[in-house]
Amino acid sequence: MKLKKSTVNALISYGIVIVAFIVCQSMISAKAMPRTLKGQMIPICVYIVMAVSLNLVVGISGELSLGHAGFMSIGAFSGAIASTYLLNALGLESEVARLIISIVAGGVTAGVFGVLIGIPVLRLRGDYLAIVTLAFGEIIRNVVNCLYFSVDGMRLNVSFNNPNVAGTIILNGPAGTKGIKAISTFPMGFALILFTLFVVLNLINSRSGRAIMAARDNRIAAEAMGINVTKYKMMAFVTSAVLAGMAGALYGLNFSTFTAAKFKFDTSILVLVFVVLGGIGNIWGSIIAAALLTVLPELLRAFADYRMLIYAIVLILVMLATNNPMLRSVFERLPRALRRKAPGAEAKGGAAQ
């Protein structure tokens, strides 16, 4: 059977991710991986999933979202609550089962909020849409700071702005989660990356994905072709929220305690930086940028106080360099395999003239 080019590309992508995982995992088993890097493995997985899912909104759907960390936050807290509830109330001992259910719970909750937030957000356009996503991100952080969750026997208690909840506290308002078992594992992170790639790549190469991209390229023409633009923007937004929620659950369950402050505006921006540096709409770029830039601050640890300054300067210089017309023409001459975006289009189109 002859496979489609996009299918072949997707299979290659999965292959590379699997190989990378095997290499990392055997390095960990052989104790060949530096300690600092080992501690970064789960965050790397989390940020890869975050970046790929944000790319679905920013690159594929063409809407700037500045509140992606909000969905991560929802996923992290609902994942932590789900995990603790499963252990304390239902006595589910298996860590793998708990982790999987928590990740799914994180994704579903974030997805529900994705729908609720998407309805008002997607009515707006351009920079106005961006500022409203930012606003929602901040609202989520503020509201989580006022939430108190506890488990009391089989009951899950919730209270708003009132720390007196009966039972074992799980989420303690601004003080964050309490007494969570850190159960995230690197293999699970790897599985989540594969799942994300599977969802996003398959979505792009389907009827729905094409409709999403058509709405991005030309809203008016897409509508004239009978495409319900809002529906498909919503589809991309909610899918992205679900994946971010799953990443959030994985992230949260990597710690025994964390607060809403972890999911500030800065985190949204951090993920956006991965997406832009990796190339907007370029899934592989997001993966590489997320992995490298998560590790980079660790590698710059030798520079101590200067590392964030260096990071800032590198960021500015990279943006200036990649948008410099002269350097750009050099990039254009790179072998096409390195670019991957719009394969072979220019050359063939030119020949058709």
Add this chain to the structure above:
Amino acid sequence: MSEVKRRSATKMVPAPSQGIIPERDLYSAPVLETRHLGIEFGGLKAVEDFNLIIGKTEIAGLIGPNGAGKTTVFNLLTKVYQPTMGTVLLNGRDTAGMNTVQASKLGIARTFQNIRLFGNMTVEDNVRIGLHNQVRYGMFTGIFRLPGYWKQEKAQHERALELLSIFDMQDMAGYRAGSLPYGAQRRLEIVRALATNPSLLLLDEPAAGMNPHETEELMNNIIKIRDRFQIAIMLIEHDMNLVMGICEGICVLNYGRIIAKGTAEDIQNNPVVIEAYLGKKKEG
């Protein structure tokens, strides 16, 4: 009280003129009928009292000087703008309150004066977007690659190539749409619009930027499309050879109002039309 007053103030106007349609379409319902169609932009009447009827397989022309409101008419018919006056009947159905998407599903498709392709997508994918509503599988079938996905993708692929072959473009299927030469982009827009399976195809200046040879080819293709798909086509065009060559009914618009309707012959000899295009005659 006010009800009575309003009724007594009712002004009587003539019913919309039925205009002309080709004889062969006489026994089918007209594909489009507009009655007193108009739109105001902040007090300015961009189009008013636009009455037109288009037969089931008619090729109709909409002409007029720049700024006469021709594209506005297209925008009204496709519901990009909501009319402030009058009705649009598409295949006998009133389109009041509908949006662009619903109008498209009702069988109206268009091209754009300033080409609006999905530039970053391939030629084939552009046509597949046109086929969007003929394919019926959802997001989950797509993501999890259920059997329906493979079957319908294959059918869609074949249909797209078939449609592209109308303009001999099947070999360009893999190119990026934005990289095509200008004329090919215009043709691709027509193919994409045809893919939505319309009963009325609106072409906004299809020959703009084409050389006489390409225009000739386009004329043949427009007739070919009409014959093959048995649909009505309405076009805005400044190239009078094209309009007079293939349009059966022609409607002339000036300052948002219809100033003449009829066959190519009627229009060419109509003094009002000549005046609108060339200005008032000073002497022979």
Add this chain to the structure above:
Amino acid sequence: MVAFLRFLINGVSLGSVYAIIALGYTMVYGIAKMLNFAHGDVIMVGAYIAFCAMAYLSLPPVVAVLMAMVVCTALGVVIEGLAYRPLRQAASLAVLITAIGVSYFLQNGALLIWGANPKIFDSVFSVGSVRLFGGELTITSETLLTIAANIVIMIALTLFTGRTKLGKAMRAVSEDKGAAELMGINVNRTISLTFAIGSALAAVAGVLLCSAYPTLMPTTGSMPGIKAFTAAVFGGIGSIPGAMIGGILLGMIEILGKAYISTELGDALVFAVLIVVLLFKPAGLLGKPVREKV
């Protein structure tokens, strides 16, 4: 009742600071069509400069404020020239990320120079306060000066953009860069000028902000920056009176919300109001909706 009045006045005062910052955002957005996320950090730099001038050089407050304005003006022009100007033709997202890079740079630069420990900012004003209702309602001189500064700046800017040649050039560039250039307007210089004015205003805002809320840290500017940006969008981004109204309303909502609804949710309330306003007026209170030509 007196308490309500006090909150209201504090709200207008905080709102005036937001308004002054929002003016910088709105002018830059209007002319360069970019979200300058580093603007909030220019505020912080301005406050630090004024702080140093007063604490280390023992300069009088007025001189300190002027110094902060001069440094920030220079900073704004340099940032624009080095980081944003080369990206004039680039995608807006590239410019946004660069602005974020500049913001990180300023914050971490400030961290290296001044350290992470908060500095206690001495008020720049030594005028007494006004007491009303037999001393029940005290309006501090900071509050009065902030509101006064806001009004003066608003009038000056309106006159500047409406009456002067440079102001008209600014409006022309924001309307259509290409056409403005053809009319002989130096677009680059006009954009630099906009950044200069915006940054000078940021310095003033920084001093006013830290006079009212005296803890000064490298991250001091980021939250007010985001809120002022919200204010600019709220009022209709690109519109000078819009920024003013948006800023003042936002300040009032924040203070009253914190006082009467929930301290924790004051910020959330601000953003919620923004969302509601944008749903009914998608281009902000005074913004003009743009219609795409088909």
